[in-house]
Amino acid sequence: MADYLLVQALNGLVIGVIYAVIAAGLTVIFSILRIVNFAHGEVYMMGGYFAYFAIKLLGIPPMGAVLVAMALSLALSVVVERAFLTPLYSPTTERKGDYGILVTFGISIFLRNIALIIFGPYPLRPPSFITGALIAGGFVMTWDRVFDAAAGVLMLIALLWFMHRTSWGEALNAVSQSRESAAICGINDQRFYMLAFGLGGALAGGAGALVGPIYSLSPSMGLIPDTQAFAIVILGGMGSVAGSILAGLLIGVSESMFVALFPDPSRSLTYAQAFSLLVLMVVLLVRPTGFFGRTHTALE
Amino acid sequence: MRQDSSKSRSVLRRRDVLATAGAAATLPMIGNRARAADPIVLGWVGPLSPPGGYAEGTNMKYAAEIALDEINAQGGLLGRPVQIVYADTRGMPAEGRTAAERLVTQNKAVAVFGEFHSPVALAEIEVFHKYGIPFMACDVWSDQITAKGYPEVFRNAPSVSLIDVTIGQWIAAAGFKRVAIIAEKNDVGLAARTLVAKELTAAKIAFDAVDADPNLTDFTAQILRFKSASPAYDFLLTIYSEAGAYPMVRQAHDLGFAPTPACGIYNSGGQAVNPTFWENVGEAGKYLATENVGLPKSAWNDKTKAFVAAYKKRHAGDDPSGAVMESYDGAWLLFDAIKTAGSTDSKAIISALEKTSYVGVRGKYAFSTEHEPAWHYHQFLGAPLTILQYTEVKQPQSDAPIVWPREFATVPYVYKKPGT
Amino acid sequence: MSGSMTPLIEARNLTMRFGGILAVNALDFAVHPGELVGLIGPNGSGKTTTINMLSGHLTPVGGEIMVRGSAATGRKASDFATIGVGRTFQITQLFSRMTVLENMLVPGLARPRSHKAAVTETARRHLDFLGLAKLEHLQARNLSGGQQKLLELGRALMLEPSILFLDEPFAGVNPFLRDEIIELVQKLHADGRTFVIVDHDIEALQRLVRRMVVMARGRKIADGTVDEVRHDQEVLRAYAGF
Numbered sequence: 024m025a026d027y028l029l030v031q032a033l034n035g036l037v038i039g040v041i042y043a044v045i046a047a048g049l050t051v052i053f054s055i056l057r058i059v060n061f062a063h064g065e066v067y068m069m070g071g072y073f074a075y076f077a078i079k080l081l082g083i084p085p086m087g088a089v090l091v092a093m094a095l096s097l098a099l100s101v102v103v104e105r106a107f108l109t110p111l112y113s114p115t116t117e118r119k120g121d122y123g124i125l126v127t128f129g130i131s132i133f134l135r136n137i138a139l140i141i142f143g144p145y146p147l148r149p150p151s152f153i154t155g156a157l158i159a160g161g162f163v164m165t166w167d168r169v170f171d172a173a174a175g176v177l178m179l180i181a182l183l184w185f186m187h188r189t190s191w192g193e194a195l196n197a198v199s200q201s202r203e204s205a206a207i208c209g210i211n212d213q214r215f216y217m218l219a220f221g222l223g224g225a226l227a228g229g230a231g232a233l234v235g236p237i238y239s240l241s242p243s244m245g246l247i248p249d250t251q252a253f254a255i256v257i258l259g260g261m262g263s264v265a266g267s268i269l270a271g272l273l274i275g276v277s278e279s280m281f282v283a284l285f286p287d288p289s290r291s292l293t294y295a296q297a298f299s300l301l302v303l304m305v306v307l308l309v310r311p312t313g314f315f316g317r318t319h320t321a322l323e
Numbered sequence: 324m325r326q327d328s329s330k331s332r333s334v335l336r337r338r339d340v341l342a343t344a345g346a347a348a349t350l351p352m353i354g355n356r357a358r359a360a361d362p363i364v365l366g367w368v369g370p371l372s373p374p375g376g377y378a379e380g381t382n383m384k385y386a387a388e389i390a391l392d393e394i395n396a397q398g399g400l401l402g403r404p405v406q407i408v409y410a411d412t413r414g415m416p417a418e419g420r421t422a423a424e425r426l427v428t429q430n431k432a433v434a435v436f437g438e439f440h441s442p443v444a445l446a447e448i449e450v451f452h453k454y455g456i457p458f459m460a461c462d463v464w465s466d467q468i469t470a471k472g473y474p475e476v477f478r479n480a481p482s483v484s485l486i487d488v489t490i491g492q493w494i495a496a497a498g499f500k501r502v503a504i505i506a507e508k509n510d511v512g513l514a515a516r517t518l519v520a521k522e523l524t525a526a527k528i529a530f531d532a533v534d535a536d537p538n539l540t541d542f543t544a545q546i547l548r549f550k551s552a553s554p555a556y557d558f559l560l561t562i563y564s565e566a567g568a569y570p571m572v573r574q575a576h577d578l579g580f581a582p583t584p585a586c587g588i589y590n591s592g593g594q595a596v597n598p599t600f601w602e603n604v605g606e607a608g609k610y611l612a613t614e615n616v617g618l619p620k621s622a623w624n625d626k627t628k629a630f631v632a633a634y635k636k637r638h639a640g641d642d643p644s645g646a647v648m649e650s651y652d653g654a655w656l657l658f659d660a661i662k663t664a665g666s667t668d669s670k671a672i673i674s675a676l677e678k679t680s681y682v683g684v685r686g687k688y689a690f691s692t693e694h695e696p697a698w699h700y701h702q703f704l705g706a707p708l709t710i711l712q713y714t715e716v717k718q719p720q721s722d723a724p725i726v727w728p729r730e731f732a733t734v735p736y737v738y739k740k741p742g743t
Numbered sequence: 744m745s746g747s748m749t750p751l752i753e754a755r756n757l758t759m760r761f762g763g764i765l766a767v768n769a770l771d772f773a774v775h776p777g778e779l780v781g782l783i784g785p786n787g788s789g790k791t792t793t794i795n796m797l798s799g800h801l802t803p804v805g806g807e808i809m810v811r812g813s814a815a816t817g818r819k820a821s822d823f824a825t826i827g828v829g830r831t832f833q834i835t836q837l838f839s840r841m842t843v844l845e846n847m848l849v850p851g852l853a854r855p856r857s858h859k860a861a862v863t864e865t866a867r868r869h870l871d872f873l874g875l876a877k878l879e880h881l882q883a884r885n886l887s888g889g890q891q892k893l894l895e896l897g898r899a900l901m902l903e904p905s906i907l908f909l910d911e912p913f914a915g916v917n918p919f920l921r922d923e924i925i926e927l928v929q930k931l932h933a934d935g936r937t938f939v940i941v942d943h944d945i946e947a948l949q950r951l952v953r954r955m956v957v958m959a960r961g962r963k964i965a966d967g968t969v970d971e972v973r974h975d976q977e978v979l980r981a982y983a984g985f
Contacts (some may be wrong), residue, residue, distance in 0.1 A: 237573075
């Protein structure tokens with residue numbers, strides 16, 4: 024039994040790391056631009072396809088293709104931000120939150136359908152990062168999943184290092200706390216909005232590239248992870264990257280453990296996602312701002 | 324003089340009357356000439372975008388396009404060109420209903436065919452029944468579609484009752500004793516599960532069933548739970564037609580659950596006969612069994628061969644699946660019925676379909692008019708259905724050994740255990 | 744006033760409109776290096792709007808802004824900050840979740856070749872000057888209101904501004920802190936910095952500034968020494984009207 028639970032928990036952690044990467048990207052975008060990015064799941068999807076075609080057309084090895092996917096996802100996000108989101112920074116734009124939702128929702132529909140046209144409706148699967156599986160007694164995990172977990176953790180560490188140990192990351196942090204203050208400190212906020220949106224997109228695209236070999240790619244693959252990511256961002260505390268990471272891991276593990284242990288086996292899989300929302304509700308009842316959320320947002 | 328003028332007035336009146344009558348007599352002919360140039364409009368429904376099964380929907384649309392090109396190359400129907408209006412129903416019943424209304428009321432379709440999702444078809448048939456428009460349901464398997472008894476509705480695909488009874492019978496014949504089932508949580512998945520369960524129960528085979536959201540792609544936790552069960556399962560039946568079917572098969576293999584010498588695997592729903600199956604599942608597909616609702620290669624007629632060649636030419640060498648063949652035959656069944664009826668009148672088309680003996684790429688068609696059991700009504704009872712089991716990686720579906728029903732079997736065994 | 748020198752900052756015919764309201768109307772205003780100017784006026788006279796334009800937080804609808812003789816109209820607030828225009832706000836704008844020291848280091852992030860050690864040393868020097876040295880590890884949100892004002896001033900100093908706009912530095916502070924702020928500004932002015940101070944505390948300004956500019960209803964109505972302004976009839980009328 025202990026072996027079984029360990030395997031389920033570890034598998035849940037792997038999924039949780041992927042969720043955390045996606046959610047951390049969403050958090051970076053929200054904390055700087057103050058919008059909910061409904062196209063995040065589609066950038067995740069595009070990242071998967073970028074990696075696939077980098078491998079197929081350019082012969083780049085799968086691991087390198089993840090970096091290519093991240094770079095292209097960053098570029099795609101910057102283009103989207105420059106083309107559609109600059110009205111958010113204008114004092115004459117009203118109801119910026121609504122604007123952000125509507126525009127990113129439209130972009131998500133556009134990306135999903137353009138992917139359908141360009142990449143076709145058939146699921147595609149890029150080659151494995153590492154073939155085979157890690158088998159130790161009763162424990163089985165494909166090397167792809169092990170790689171995904173390791174790469175995801177590296178991405179998160181890199182993100183935290185960037186946010187806390189580089190001047191750009193510290194400047195992003197400053198902009199997230201007070202745009203006005205950042206401006207009078209000489210920080211060009213528009214540059215950092217672009218950076219934040221691009222960074223969030225790079226993380227989503229990287230996650231998409233990682234999951235290609237284990238989940239296959241399809242234009243609609245971003246729908247479920249995107250919904251999970253919103254719940255995770257709220258659970259972690261809006262605007263807290265560390266909170267998103269912790270919440271992502273928690274949701275990944277709790278989904279797995281729920282399926283593993285729910286007494287009625289015929290319903291365990293069906294209810295797993297509802298369970299993660301239940302976790303969210305319970306935590307919010309006890310801690311309304313999520314794990315590390317602020318009690319109020321700064322006045323602009 | 325007065326007499327003369329009255330006489331001339333009456334002559335004029337007669338002339339006027341004759342001229343008017345002559346004009347009136349020619350008007351229908353003028354009208355007919357105008358109408359003769361109007362195309363006969365048929366409608367096609369199916370998923371062309373998410374969240375529907377757009378991969379297969381797109382393939383089915385390609386098949387309809389081939390049929391359309393062929394009929395127009397022959398001069399159309401009743402001296403008129405044929406036009407097909409394609410409606411993307413996205414796998415959503417509300418969209419299906421809207422599309423059906425639009426096809427009938429705006430596009431003036433005289434008949435409609437297609438669809439890939441039973442819940443959507445169930446919404447569409449209400450509209451077609453309301454307007455009395457004939458509908459040839461293609462790759463939708465829910466018994467309810469024909470069980471409702473609507474005279475307008477026909478189906479050229481098998482129903483779940485046909486399919487899942489066959490699967491259940493095969494599982495029993497193959498000797499499995501304890502089955503794990505993952506079924507997609509929608510009408511057809513649940514209906515399929517129930518029907519298979521009935522067969523397994525009758526054969527005294529133990530089973531446990533789990534329902535899964537159609538958009539899921541990670542089944543690891545569930546598969547691990549199955550794998551850890553005691554007593555162990557010797558068969559995994561996956562009733563899953565969405566994109567997640569591939570990761571499910573892969574994950575079962577990667578976790579060492581199925582296929583193994585101890586546990587077989589089956590995927591029902593059509594994904595395992597898609598061209599992208601092998602790219603997505605790789606090694607995991609070897610020894611997987613699945614149904615094919617197309618005609619087995621041994622029963623291919625000239626039309627089948629011609630269609631397969633035309634389809635492969637258009638679509639990068641991919642073999643057409645059973646659903647694709649149904650869509651193609653669906654178009655041709657309607658063309659044939661209109662030709663036989665000599666008109667586009669709904670009742671005439673329906674009557675022609677009821678009497679049809681059209682030979683298509685899937686063999687000779689006949690639609691039952693029995694109401695007992697209810698799903699028999701307007702069902703193609705002879706819908707070809709075989710169970711195949713892959714024995715090599717990247718094996719084309721048309722080359723895979725057929726294991727059931729035995730009259731079509733191409734190998735002496737019912738099930739090949741991995742490693743044997 | 745050094746009339747022959749290029750002004751540090753100059754507003755020429757500056758105008759700002761909010762919908763139908765003319766908040767600043769054709770303002771001409773120049774500040775030369777080394778000046779210490781008070782900017783006063785009744786509520787709604789356009790003082791803060793003027794500062795917002797002169798620090799890049801608002802783009803004027805008419806007129807020009809020149810900084811050291813070069814056109815700067817329409818540039819962003821961050822650009823103004825990097826070309827030497829510093830400011831504080833009426834309601835302090837700090838990075839509340841950062842410590843006092845971290846707040847001081849933020850301006851250094853905008854500079855391409857800043858060395859963290861040198862910047863930190865400068866920051867500590869300023870904090871010492873402001874009497875905040877012992878609080879460097881405290882989160883900014885945990886400071887008192889007066890301490891927050893001092894921190895905001897210190898942070899503005901980190902960009903080595905040529906001119907500093909202080910927006911109501913004496914608002915809501917106790918008399919001791921007011922005196923402290925006056926003394927600090929005098930010291931900084933003696934070191935060569937130029938100040939424009941907006942406030943309603945005329946008494947504090949009188950102790951500090953040599954030149955007073957008065958605005959009313961968006962227009963400049965007086966510009967002279969404290970005495971001149973105090974006896975200006977239009978100024979008296981403007982204040983009496985409220």
